[in-house]
Amino acid sequence: MKQITLVFFFLTFISQAQKEDAKILQETVQKLNDLTTVEYKSIVDFYPSMKEGDGHYEATCYFDFTSDDQLVGAKYVAYADEWQHVYNGKSIFRIIEKDKRVIYENKPRLHHLGGSIYIGGSLLETKIMLPKILNDETIQRTPRKDTLIDQQAAYKFEFRLPNQYIAYFKLEPATIHKDYVCTYELFINKKTMLPVMVRTSNSEGNQVIVSRIEDIKFDTKQAEEIWTMDRLEGDYFMISEREFYGQQESTMRGWVNKTAPGFNLPNLEGSFTNLGLLEDKVILLEFWFRGCGPCMKAYPEIEKIRDTYADQGLGVYGIEFITPHKDKQKLKDYVEKYNMTIPTIYRGQGVAKTWGVVGAPTFFVLDSDKKIVYAKTGFRQEELISTIEAELNK
CATH class of the missing domain: 3.40.30.10 (Glutaredoxin)
Structure with missing residues (x-):
């Protein structure tokens, strides 16, 4: 009888813990949905690096969730000293300062918007993807753990995505092989209940991507001119994305003979x-x-x-x-x-x-x-x- 009681207590404890985990995650979903505008420092690390000695990236990211955009529900800008990546709800353009060049796409699709390394693990991506992950019954979730991120208390949640991975704001089927698993780790600040880090890896062991969020500021504004390419005309060379990749194809053809x-x-x-x-x-x-x-x-x-x-x-x-x-x-x-x-x-x-x-x-x-x-x-x-x-x- 004592053994049965212990088993019952253990199962009750697990059930209660699962409910608490679900409550925390739902609160984070709500916090993300309540965001209007937000600005923060994004730090992205690749392990191993994508190129020799080139696996660390930093930029400032700004998201405006009050936008009436129909693709991702926000307009955004990511920028560093030598470049800017802007989506204004209608078009997307990248500014490369050292080349004085602008690459633009006037009819962007999800793969254009999700193509920046700073979008992966961003508050925008998490806002879109977390409900999808929670509603997918094939995705396994381990019990939360307490941890520290930048000396601040945080919850750590780990999700295992069998035969799936996250790309361009969607759960995509993995075609590499049947045993492929993507691991998605979400770290939530206990005080703000917002994500402060996302870590993704896969069963191939060939790459780990860590995206951190620091120095977050709420309800900030950007100058209106940042959303338009008009401010760049005359000083920059403008080229559409189709033309740009056409030039790359031309580079390949240039090798022939x-x-x-x-x-x-x-x-x-x-x-x-x-x-x-x-x-x-x-x-x-x-x-x-x-x-x-x-x-x-x-x-x-x-x-x-x-x-x-x-x-x-x-x-x-x-x-x-x-x-x-x-x-x-x-x-x-x-x-x-x-x-x-x-x-x-x-x-x-x-x-x-x-x-x-x-x-x-x-x-x-x-x-x-x-x-x-x-x-x-x-x-x-x-x-x-x-x-x-x-x-x-x-």
């Missing part, structure tokens, strides 16, 4: 791969990185291309260009975990920069003279196969 820059990079077999010493009749290079969904989606097809044309002289090599050298073992574990059989070259950050690679997967096809005959970001299977076949048949 040029000799590929040489490289000599380490590979996971324990030696080095020197482009100049490769003797394949045709070479297919893929720039990729760990955890890249489009890369993993294309990978089986790339293996099929390799298997189909290897006997005819095609050599296929993957250049991983994000993982730092100190995380070589993590990269090796990743390759082994997914049975990736294409030779993996790593420490490709410098080569990616030289070759103008800004996204993944990016593909280059080289002929027998190491001349580039194809260069594009994104997997266009028919184009790629057609180019490879044409070169092999010469």
Whole structure:
């Protein structure tokens, strides 16, 4: 009887704790919904860094939740010394001071608004995403813990998102593999009941993103001129986002018929791969990185291309260009975990920069003279196969 009583007490205690957790989270949702305008310092850290020595970012963020915007319910500006990122409810534009350039989009969509690193983990994103997370029955929540953030008492909540991740204000399905899990940790200040830190990671172990909120100020205002591009005309070069990315595509096309820059990079077999010493009749290079969904989606097809044309002289090599050298073992574990059989070259950050690679997967096809005959970001299977076949048949 005593044992039954203890079990009942334990279950009652758990139930009560869950109710208290739910109450705290609902209060935070309400606090976020009650915000009008807010300004704070945003500090974002990537582990490992996205690029060598470049994983720490700081900016001031301002959100106006009184906006009648239909996309995210707010207009906002994020700015630092050399740039500004502004969404005025109708258009979005980025100001790059050092280049005196403005990149704008007059018909923005969610992926434009959520593309800034300062939006991830922001009060805006949390306001939109927390109710979705709480209403998704597939998401697991661990009991809250007490902790300190910047010497202030806070609650820590951890959510596990199986086969999902947060992107552009939505819960997106993960296509990397069936066991993928995103962990979302929310830290709530006990005094204000507002988020002060968000930490996201995934089961791949390839990246942790920590977004902190400091020096928060409520009911502040920005000068009206900050919301318009008119103040910049004459002093800045204006270019639409479509034109900007078109120029990047042009950069890729600019490599065609040029000799590929040489490289000599380490590979996971324990030696080095020197482009100049490769003797394949045709070479297919893929720039990729760990955890890249489009890369993993294309990978089986790339293996099929390799298997189909290897006997005819095609050599296929993957250049991983994000993982730092100190995380070589993590990269090796990743390759082994997914049975990736294409030779993996790593420490490709410098080569990616030289070759103008800004996204993944990016593909280059080289002929027998190491001349580039194809260069594009994104997997266009028919184009790629057609180019490879044409070169092999010469």
